Amino acid sequence: MTLVRTDAAARAAVRTHDLDAVVVGAGGAGLYAALELKQDLGPQARIGVISKLYPTRSHTGAAQGGVCAALANTEEDHWEWHWFDTVKGGDYLVDQDAAEVMCRDAIETIIKLEHLGLPFDRTPEGLINQRRFGGHTRNYGEGPVRRSCYAADRTGHAILQTLYQQCIRAEILFYDEYQVVDLAMPGGPDGGVSGVVALQLATGEVHSFRARAVLFATGGFGKIYKVTSNAHTLTGDGVAVAWRRGLPLEDMEFFQFHPTGMYKLGFLLSEAMRGEGGILLNGEGERFMERYAPTMKDLASRDVVSRSIYQEIAEGRGIDGKDYVHLDVRHLGAQVLNEKLPDMSGFIRTYFGIEPLTDLVPIQPTAHYAMGGIPTDIDGRVLADELGQTVPGFYAAGECACVSVHGANRLGTNSLLDILVFGRRAGIAMAQELRSAADPEPDLEAELAVSRAVSELRGRQDGERAATIRAELQELMFTKCGVHRSGRLLEECRSEVRALRERARHLVIDDKGCRYNTDLVEALELGFLLDCAEATVESAVARMESRGAHAREDCPERDDAAWLKHTFAFRDPDGGDARLAYKPVTVTKFEPKPRVY
Amino acid sequence: MTMDVELRIRRFNPEADTEAHWEAYRVEAEPTDRVLDLLHQVKWYQDGTLTFRRSCAHGVCGSDAMLINGRNLLACEYLVKDAGTRITVEPMKGLPVIKDLLVDMEPFWEQYRSVMPYLVNDEVPEDGRERRQSPEERARYEDTSRCILCAACTTACPVFWTDGAYVGPAAIVNAHRFIMDTRDHAHEERLQIMADPDGVWRCRTVFNCVEACPRDIRITRAIMEVTNEISTVSGE
Ligand SMILES: Cc1cc2nc3c(=O)[nH]c(=O)nc-3n(C[C@H](O)[C@H](O)[C@H](O)COP(=O)(O)OP(=O)(O)OC[C@H]3O[C@@H](n4cnc5c(N)ncnc54)[C@H](O)[C@@H]3O)c2cc1C
Ligand code: SF4
Ligand code: FES
Numbered sequence: 001m002t003l004v005r006t007d008a009a010a011r012a013a014v015r016t017h018d019l020d021a022v023v024v025g026a027g028g029a030g031l032y033a034a035l036e037l038k039q040d041l042g043p044q045a046r047i048g049v050i051s052k053l054y055p056t057r058s059h060t061g062a063a064q065g066g067v068c069a070a071l072a073n074t075e076e077d078h079w080e081w082h083w084f085d086t087v088k089g090g091d092y093l094v095d096q097d098a099a100e101v102m103c104r105d106a107i108e109t110i111i112k113l114e115h116l117g118l119p120f121d122r123t124p125e126g127l128i129n130q131r132r133f134g135g136h137t138r139n140y141g142e143g144p145v146r147r148s149c150y151a152a153d154r155t156g157h158a159i160l161q162t163l164y165q166q167c168i169r170a171e172i173l174f175y176d177e178y179q180v181v182d183l184a185m186p187g188g189p190d191g192g193v194s195g196v197v198a199l200q201l202a203t204g205e206v207h208s209f210r211a212r213a214v215l216f217a218t219g220g221f222g223k224i225y226k227v228t229s230n231a232h233t234l235t236g237d238g239v240a241v242a243w244r245r246g247l248p249l250e251d252m253e254f255f256q257f258h259p260t261g262m263y264k265l266g267f268l269l270s271e272a273m274r275g276e277g278g279i280l281l282n283g284e285g286e287r288f289m290e291r292y293a294p295t296m297k298d299l300a301s302r303d304v305v306s307r308s309i310y311q312e313i314a315e316g317r318g319i320d321g322k323d324y325v326h327l328d329v330r331h332l333g334a335q336v337l338n339e340k341l342p343d344m345s346g347f348i349r350t351y352f353g354i355e356p357l358t359d360l361v362p363i364q365p366t367a368h369y370a371m372g373g374i375p376t377d378i379d380g381r382v383l384a385d386e387l388g389q390t391v392p393g394f395y396a397a398g399e400c401a402c403v404s405v406h407g408a409n410r411l412g413t414n415s416l417l418d419i420l421v422f423g424r425r426a427g428i429a430m431a432q433e434l435r436s437a438a439d440p441e442p443d444l445e446a447e448l449a450v451s452r453a454v455s456e457l458r459g460r461q462d463g464e465r466a467a468t469i470r471a472e473l474q475e476l477m478f479t480k481c482g483v484h485r486s487g488r489l490l491e492e493c494r495s496e497v498r499a500l501r502e503r504a505r506h507l508v509i510d511d512k513g514c515r516y517n518t519d520l521v522e523a524l525e526l527g528f529l530l531d532c533a534e535a536t537v538e539s540a541v542a543r544m545e546s547r548g549a550h551a552r553e554d555c556p557e558r559d560d561a562a563w564l565k566h567t568f569a570f571r572d573p574d575g576g577d578a579r580l581a582y583k584p585v586t587v588t589k590f591e592p593k594p595r596v597y
Numbered sequence: 598m599t600m601d602v603e604l605r606i607r608r609f610n611p612e613a614d615t616e617a618h619w620e621a622y623r624v625e626a627e628p629t630d631r632v633l634d635l636l637h638q639v640k641w642y643q644d645g646t647l648t649f650r651r652s653c654a655h656g657v658c659g660s661d662a663m664l665i666n667g668r669n670l671l672a673c674e675y676l677v678k679d680a681g682t683r684i685t686v687e688p689m690k691g692l693p694v695i696k697d698l699l700v701d702m703e704p705f706w707e708q709y710r711s712v713m714p715y716l717v718n719d720e721v722p723e724d725g726r727e728r729r730q731s732p733e734e735r736a737r738y739e740d741t742s743r744c745i746l747c748a749a750c751t752t753a754c755p756v757f758w759t760d761g762a763y764v765g766p767a768a769i770v771n772a773h774r775f776i777m778d779t780r781d782h783a784h785e786e787r788l789q790i791m792a793d794p795d796g797v798w799r800c801r802t803v804f805n806c807v808e809a810c811p812r813d814i815r816i817t818r819a820i821m822e823v824t825n826e827i828s829t830v831s832g833e
Contacts, residue, residue, distance in 0.1 A: 054706075119738065
């Protein structure tokens with residue numbers, strides 16, 4: 001009896017909001033989609049952006065080096081070259097139709113950003129300035145090309161601010177510091193999405209947002225790893241919510257490790273440091289990338305450079321035999337370091353207390369970017385299966401999504417491009433669907449389930465702390481499912497992740513209150529991380545080849561005959577092995593070739 | 598080399614406390630640890646109720662400005678070797694405390710939104726390409742475009758403490774970013790906002806803001822440039 005009364009009370013306490021469209025996430029992908037929606041639907045449209053952080057805190061703001069487009073402002077360039085580089089960079093696991101859209105749309109998208117106010121660096125003629133970046137080449141691989149458009153070394157900050165500013169101007173409705181924890185899917189996995197359920201952090205209240213179209217733009221999940229460039233808040237919430245709802249996750253085994261993370265800290269030192277001429281040195285002072293990638297050297301693609309560093313360390317040529325190497329930027333001079341790379345130079349001075357003009361910088365590969373995520377078509381529509389069925393009313397864009405334009409390894413500057421191009425395209429497609437979509441049906445079950453889960457967690461009196469389990473998960477994923485993998489390591493990793501998940505069912509939080517309960521938030525986020533880790537390792541165990549970021553000692557070669565296909569992993573509702581399905585890669589122009597840089 | 602650090606934190610949870618109080622914690626730290634790491638140690642392993650904001654952990658998102666040893670700093674940028682072995686942490690001043698180190702930022706965002714912090718220009722060049730802007734023109738707002746909206750400057754300003762109606766240094770910095778942008782078409786409107794009695798004239802050049810800014814933005818210089826611009830436009 002008491003339970004019934006509690007449920008009724010919980011239901012009554014849920015606050016509801018009726019909107020036309022809901023965007024979850026206020027990074028570049030979410031904000032661009034919201035702007036486009038508003039522009040297409042007019043000032044009357046009720047477009048809500050829900051974000052667990054204040055929009056300007058989103059991790060898009062941490063992106064440094066640039067966003068690429070074949071503008072050809074400083075030298076000859078063509079979007080087809082960019083297309084080729086993207087496909088090759090992704091070790092041919094890229095869907096070439098999607099990459100074609102991205103590279104062609106890039107030019108218009110970047111120009112439009114300038115029109116919105118983005119403070120790009122300029123050439124002497126006043127055009128958007130461009131610089132070199134890893135894996136971006138002229139004429140199908142002949143040598144580096146200047147394709148990255150940038151605002152010093154804080155391009156992401158400039159993008160995030162510009163889009164947020166224009167959203168303020170467009171009077172988009174913002175729900176800041178609301179954490180989405182479930183989707184409204186009243187008809188189950190075969191039905192459509194009609195909203196989201198969120199916690200308002202300030203009050204702890206459950207809010208139900210009802211809308212005819214929902215976009216997930218919740219970013220990545222680098223926090224499954226110990227050393228990462230990702231923010232504490234990048235916990236894969238959206239990815240995990242989709243997975244729990246029975247939707248597939250695509251290519252989760254591919255997680256990019258960026259070569260130049262600050263040793264132990266993981267913070268990123270932009271590839272722009274090598275783009276401007278920085279080089280990598282091993283413990284013998286040798287520029288070892290010349291051996292691994294004779295043409296592109298230090299600017300080969302990230303998976304190649306990270307693996308080369310790992311190899312040098314494994315063979316005892318780390319610095320003093322330890323697990324790091326050096327980045328040498330001393331020769332770039334004060335002007336380049338202070339004017340083109342001021343933030344990077346500042347990080348080195350602040351966190352290492354050394355001077356990049358005179359000292360070598362200790363670096364190690366850092367977990368950086370999720371190539372995989374919620375599968376979508378080229379207009380952001382979420383796919384329900386490997387055959388192409390879409391989920392009505394549900395969209396995803398940005399790092400939480402997988403279109404797939406990055407395949408097995410993303411090129412630098414292609415993520416900012418991805419979030420902009422596909423965020424915008426999702427906005428356009430949503431606006432179209434809204435015109436004919438039926439009114440949203442509420443999902444009272446989901447609302448209630450969230451209330452129950454939260455009060456249960458709050459009420460629990462003993463158990464383990466989330467932080468302990470999280471730290472073990474991060475260590476585990478870093479050592480057994482990171483740059484270097486093998487069948488044995490992955491199998492171990494899988495069963496250990498399961499054991500952690502089991503332990504996480506008995507968490508306890510100290511904070512029993514309602515107001516800004518960040519203890520509760522971290523417990524929920526641990527749940528999301530565990531789901532992302534599980535999907536990652538399950539997909540990795542099954543893929544018996546090495547491709548891009550997924551490198552296995554026990555099957556070191558790429559195997560196109562068997563594995564030129566995307567993984568679609570589905571969660572087992574009973575907690576057993578995930579169900580894996582596969583989808584062919586779309587190859588329209590570039591036949592898979594061995595990858596040499 | 599680990600050190601024993603005493604962390605004194607100003608705590609206040611309106612759900613449970615009637616007033617704010619100090620609590621002390623002992624943590625082990627490396628000299629290169631950041632104050633944010635210490636707060637995490639407390640939150641993760643000693644007392645999960647400790648409440649603060651943070652995200653990027655390396656000084657770019659603006660989440661964790663707080664008063665550390667009496668100065669407004671980003672917790673993720675301040676190293677133990679500089680902070681010492683007795684560290685006090687309090688919320689920023691001048692904004693209502695919601696819980697522990699977490700303050701109500703809404704008044705700050707309101708100030709920000711009030712200065713039209715967006716480019717106004719809907720004309721597109723005929724060739725459909727980017728608008729031209731020379732490196733020199735861009736350089737005029739380079740400095741102020743670096744703001745991360747952390748509120749360290751505004752909450753260090755004695756004028757703001759005594760009168761929350763003052764628009765505050767952060768909002769002026771963000772107005773400057775557009776006032777100095779040759780592409781913008783709302784120049785005069787924005788200057789009018791700045792010339793309001795609660796606008797730029799309220800600045801008493803105490804320089805606290807410059808001292809507090811983690812991005813080393815030359816805030817008082819920006820304020821001066823805005824006042825000069827107002828004088829030029831109004832023909833004085
Ligand atoms: C240090 C660093 C440097 C980088 N540099 C580059 C670069 O130079 N070029 C490049 O192309 N790429 C770069 N990247 C990658 C790129 O920045 C990211 O992939 C991209 O910005 C992701 O954008 P997004 O919009 O998908 O998500 P994010 O910007 O991460 O935003 C996620 C949003 O979702 C919200 N959110 C998350 N969960 C919830 C929830 N449960 N409820 C409500 N809201 C939620 C958050 O509040 C946030 O607003 C870099 C990445 C890092 C970490
Ligand atoms: S001007 Fe500096 S102190 Fe003020 S909000 Fe911006 S970054 Fe923070
Ligand atoms: S946590 Fe982002 S600035 Fe400190």
